[in-house]
Amino acid sequence: DAGITQSPRHKVTETGTPVTLRCHQTENHRYMYWYRQDPGHGLRLIHYSYGVKDTDKGEVSDGYSVSRSKTEDFLLTLESATSSQTSVYFCAISESSSGHNEQFFGPGTRLTVL
Amino acid sequence: GQNIDQPTEMTATEGAIVQINCTYQTSGFNGLFWYQQHAGEAPTFLSYNVLDGLEEKGRFSSFLSRSKGYSYLLLKELQMKDSASYLCAVRFSGGYNKLIFGAGTRLAVHP
Numbered sequence: 001d002a003g004i005t006q007s008p009r010h011k012v013t014e015t016g017t018p019v020t021l022r023c024h025q026t027e028n029h030r031y032m033y034w035y036r037q038d039p040g041h042g043l044r045l046i047h048y049s050y051g052v053k054d055t056d057k058g059e060v061s062d063g064y065s066v067s068r069s070k071t072e073d074f075l076l077t078l079e080s081a082t083s084s085q086t087s088v089y090f091c092a093i094s095e096s097s098s099g100h101n102e103q104f105f106g107p108g109t110r111l112t113v114l
Numbered sequence: 115g116q117n118i119d120q121p122t123e124m125t126a127t128e129g130a131i132v133q134i135n136c137t138y139q140t141s142g143f144n145g146l147f148w149y150q151q152h153a154g155e156a157p158t159f160l161s162y163n164v165l166d167g168l169e170e171k172g173r174f175s176s177f178l179s180r181s182k183g184y185s186y187l188l189l190k191e192l193q194m195k196d197s198a199s200y201l202c203a204v205r206f207s208g209g210y211n212k213l214i215f216g217a218g219t220r221l222a223v224h225p
Contacts, residue, residue, distance in 0.1 A: 031211055042118075042201065042217040043157070050210050058212070090156060097211040100164075102147055105156040 003027055004106035006091050012112045019078040021109050023091030025071075031094040032074040033103065034058075034066060036087040043090065049074055050097070081113045116142075118216035120202050125222045132189050134219045136202030140183040145205040147213065148176050148187045152198045160187070160200075189221075197223045 003026030013019050023032060034046040035058075045058030047066040055066050063085060065077045078085055088110050092103040119137045126132040138146070145164040149157035163169055163178035163185060175188040187200055199220045203213040 033212075035215075040217055043203075043213075043215040045212060045214075048210060048212060056210075094211045097209050098144075100145075100162050101211055102159040102162060103211065103213060104159070107156050 004091060004093055004104060006089075006106040006109050008109060009107065010110045012114065013081050014114050015082055016080050019081050019111065019113075021076045021089055021091075021111070023074045023076070023106055025074075025093050027093060027095070027104075028071060029093040029095045029104075030071075031097060032068065033092040033094070034064075034074065034076045035090045035092065036060065036085075037090060037108075038087050046076065046089075081111075083113050085111065086113045087111060116204070116206055116214045118202055118204055118214055120200075120216040120219045122217065123220045123222070125224060126189075126192050128192055128194060128223055128225050130192050132192060132221065134187045134189070134200050134202075134221070136185045136187070136216055138183050138185075138202075138204045138214075140180065142206040142208070143180060143183070143204065144207045146176075146178055146185050147203045147205070148174075148185075149201040149203065150198050151201060151218065157201055192223050194223050194225070197221060 007022045033048045035043040044060045049055045049068045091106040094103045148160040151157040161176035168177045173190045199218040201218045202216040
């Protein structure tokens with residue numbers, strides 16, 4: 001199994017509070033991704049990174065920011081959490097951008113915003 | 115947008131064969147992945163297709179027709195542990211190995 005961990009695994013917070021989720025990998029993979037998964041929508045890309053300090057927006061980036069100061073860590077921040085951001089968040093990593101390079105997923109973080 | 119369509123739910127009997135279909139827009143296609151996801155767990159990789167034809171891996175096979183924008187995942191000799199969601203994901207041109215996922219097909223295997 002790819003070495004990917006996410007923290008925290010579960011979090012309950014209140015509307016308006018900042019929240020940071022951490023993804024940590026031990027595979028030295030270049031590409032990292034943050035997804036959210038909601039019933040009926042499948043996995044949707046929030047932000048991704050293609051190297052240290054290199055990040056870009058995905059399809060549902062509003063209300064989220066990311067940072068990657070080290071190869072192994074990719075942080076997702078909700079500056080002011082809203083109830084619509086209640087979801088399961090998955091981090092994924094990929095070694096390369098082409099060919100048979102599947103994404104490996106972390107265990108997920110279940111976030112509830114009250 | 116780049117919609118990925120797959121059935122929401124399917125049921126099948128233990129020992130049988132089931133086929134899960136996936137359709138997508140053909141423009142910019144650059145590879146298709148199938149993942150399995152058990153309830154409460156992370157998705158895990160099953161198969162990859164980029165050329166037309168069938169890729170076989172044990173009890174699981176995946177087929178691709180690029181001209182039709184169509185793929186299927188074939189599960190043989192179904193076991194109870196195959197009860198899970200199956201996610202179809204397409205990589206379109208644009209780099210960075212970004213994937214667009216379908217909503218997933220929830221498969222229930224009954225005795």
